[in-house]
Amino acid sequence: MSKESRHPFLQGLSKHRGVQPTIITIFGASGDLCARKLVPAIYNLAVDNLLPADFYLIGYGRKPIPDEEFREVASDAISKFSRRSLNKEIWERIEKNTFYCSGGYDEAEAFQKLSDKIASIEKDAGREMQSVCYISTPPSVFEPIIKNLGEAGLATKYQSSDKHTKVVIEKPFGKDLESARNLNRVIQGVFQERQVYRIDHYLGKETVQDLLVQRFANSIFEPLWNRNYVDNVQITVGESLGVGTRGGYYEQSGATRDMIQNHTMQLLALTAMEAPASLDAESIRDEKVKLLKAIKPLRLGYSDSDVVRAQYGEGLIAGEKVPGYRQEEGVSPKSETETYAALRLTINNWRWQGVPFYLRSGKRMARRVTEIAIQFKRPPSSLFSENEMFNLANNALVFQIQPDEGSTILLNGKIPGLQTRTQPVKMHFRYSTTFGSNTPEAYERLVLDAMIGDGTLFIRGDETEASWNLITPLHDFWKSEGQRGIETYAAGSWGPNASDRMLWQNNHEWRRP
Structure with missing residues (x-):
């Protein structure tokens, strides 16, 4: 049976810049961010046919839970937080490639088990895959996770090929200059900068x-x-x-x-x-x-x-x-x-x-x-500043980022009538109205970019x-x-x-x- 027939909802691979076969591991899989943003983002990428034909999701957390329970938690998160309603046919095809690994973030043995799980997935699929490690945990465990990824050999996996491991790190990245420098030193001891994606969802x-x-x-x-x-x-x-x-x-x-x-x-x-x-x-x-x-x-x-x-x-x-x-x-x-x-x-x-x-x-x-x-x-001219009939404001270009994405230009215009009177007027553009x-x-774009290796929207x-x-x-x-x-x-x-x-x-x- 071909890979495409095993993944009919993703036939023809991704239609977005050729996403290669990928295994995403989310550290902090029981956390709020995973439920509200990450799992729904992955689901919506699948709906849009933007995931590779071979795509696997692994949740990692301290609490030991069976694969089935994690799948149910993920399904509930999609139903509750996704911008689209749950399509059971699409979700079922993702669900069977969804797994869970438990262990402490400072336990080397647990990371070795994770490495073995990734190797087992590759063996069953009959191909090598890139590994994307998404660190969605409190910052206090960033350092042990990064070091244990290195110790388990996950950081240098396929380092010389396009399947090299990528690590996505959530904010906050340090609490001051010295802690940020120290975290960068820890990362540089395990990963190359091209592998690192410091995320800011804005x-x-x-x-x-x-x-x-x-x-x-x-x-x-x-x-x-x-x-x-x-x-x-x-x-x-x-x-x-x-x-x-x-x-x-x-x-x-x-x-x-x-x-x-x-x-x-x-x-x-x-x-x-x-x-x-x-x-x-x-x-x-x-x-x-x-x-x-x-x-x-x-x-x-x-x-x-x-x-x-x-x-x-x-x-x-x-x-x-x-x-x-x-x-x-x-x-x-x-x-x-x-x-x-x-x-x-x-x-x-x-x-x-x-x-x-x-x-x-x-x-x-x-x-x-x-x-x-x-x-x-x-304007340098005082032509329209001689009396109270001229209500003028500085021109402005305003980018609204939330809650209503769009932009506004503030101009001065004439009020209709027989007298020349002015007031500020606005020209609006809204994404929701136009598109x-x-x-x-945001997380859909960022997760996708991390998979394809585009660091434009990430922080160096x-x-x-x-x-x-x-x-x-x-x-x-x-x-x-x-x-x-x-x-x-x-x-x-x-x-x-x-x-x-x-x-x-x-x-x-x-x-x-």
Whole structure:
């Protein structure tokens, strides 16, 4: 019986860039991310005929469970979290190639059993396959997993061929510069950089990928993308939710570690970087690193500081009263952890000299939104600034990354009528309106790219270190200051007044998305 007839739902292999036979092992298979994102992503790739004919899924976790139970858990996850309903025929054909291995993350014997299982799958299939190891665990076990993959011979499997092992590593990648450097050293002792895929799911979002297209495929934008025309750039990552039951975790993280060092800095790099020489992964990542290294160190202190930190207090969310951060479960009443942070960055290069970049991220903000706003300078003419009939705003190009992916251009237009009166108007583009609402989720793109070996949307080791090099001095300063300088803001607001004052120093103000 041919391989195609054994896998009729994937006849003809993948229609996307030739995905080779693959075995994916998910470490942390009983975790929330696996259920909510990874298994549904794999299922939707199968629906779209984007998996190879020989595809196998192995879950790995501490709890010993039979293969059948893991298959049921995976099926339930698809039914609950997939953007498409469960097609039993497609799932049954994936299900029979789904297995589970149990063991500790620091147990060499368990990793040898995993290696034996992979070898057994290859023997039964009659061919060699690439191995993709997806580390979806707490960061405390990243290091033992990586070392044990090396000890079991899984890291160097088929190293000289295109079937070499790939390792995908979830965030957070370190908690400061030194820990990031140490983790990179551990990885480099086992894997080559071309095998490593540090994941940031924001890079898989359609609007984030669209940034490069808008910048470099449209001649109306790129000539304006510099200090001559741009007044300021604002990147907002707001969440309306609080910490919920994750107070204990968040106490060790905070807004800068949880959102700014990774997601927000990646958005900044793609927004401000120079044009890459090509669309290959290394060219794009080279430019991102150059941009991150061009950011000036933050001015810290309490006079003309580049940083504001705050915690949310009591307030109203959707008309309901919610507690302040220090009243949340697992949070110390003397907590020094920021739930909101705003940064003013200066990029020391020719393109952006003198243009401030404002970054902010917080919990319990007015609404859930992630956006990048390019604010342009006002026209030099005073033709339409003589009286109150002319309501003018700075032109802006805004990329909405969530919840409604798309972009908006803010212009000034004439109000219909016999008098010449103006007001700001908006031109909207929404992915759901133009292309339909059932677009692939970020993890579908990222899992697929990892399988085919495309690192464009993943983070290189020197990128993580460049980002931590900016953020770590900030954390060290806050640690030395204790609770001093922590502002408060009402839940349901857009942040503390101190954040507004930081922008007023440059005659700017935050957008209200």
